[in-house]
Amino acid sequence: AQSVTQLDSQVPVFEEAPVELRCNYSSSVSVYLFWYVQYPNQGLQLLLKYLSGSTLVESINGFEAEFNKSQTSFHLRKPSVHISDTAEYFCAVSEAGAQGGSEKLVFGKGTKLTVNP
Amino acid sequence: DTGVSQDPRHKITKRGQNVTFRCDPISEHNRLYWYRQTLGQGPEFLTYFQNEAQLEKSRLLSDRFSAERPKGSFSTLEIQRTEQGDSAMYLCASSLTPNSPLHFGNGTRLTVT
DSSP, rough: OEEEEOSSSSSEEEETTOOOOOOOOOEOOOEEEEEEOOOOSSOOOOEEEOOOOOEEEEOSSEEEEEEEEETTTEEEEEOOOOOOGGEEEEEEEEEEEESSTTTEEEOOOOOEEEOOO | OOEEEESEEEEEEEETOOEEEEEEOOOOOEEEEEEEEEETTTEEEEEETTEEEEEEEESSSSSTTTEEEEEOOOOOEESSSGGGGGGGEEEEEEETTTSSEEEEOEEEEEOOO
């Protein structure tokens, strides 16, 4: 079974500051890793994912995450945040397999990112 | 692409009553998932369908819970004899293939009084 730990429940930052949202996972098998974002009053949306290949993955809005197998981490970073990045961010893991992907995602508890002017 | 639609958005019910939620996935998506999210927690997997077949159920899905997807399109989640512990946001998601991302609906918030 997999588990996900998001170490920070809330992260307040000022606009244009860098941010890192931490995610560690536990699994006895190979995994796929995801970050989902939930903006206020909206559903969860996929931000980025790691399935295989390059360990550094990027989103279209400037976020990036790096898969570190030795540290079992998948931290999310952005060098300069905007007020519009205010949202709750969820790290998730699923078991890698022949079909793989999004089945039976195991989510962390989420990190609320608040960007202040 | 009209997105995943869930109905109702909110449901308040008294303990012991039955409730049913509906999820309409994105039309070409053959996989449909139900998750539950309680306050301060991330979503927890409940069950998923490939077309009309229910392929897996979490141990969280007690005998009081039943999910169906009769024609491989919309799905319903029924909770019988609701308990206060059932109060949560119930999320539906769909995907086109196993490797494609989940598209989530806005959820149905259930409050059991």
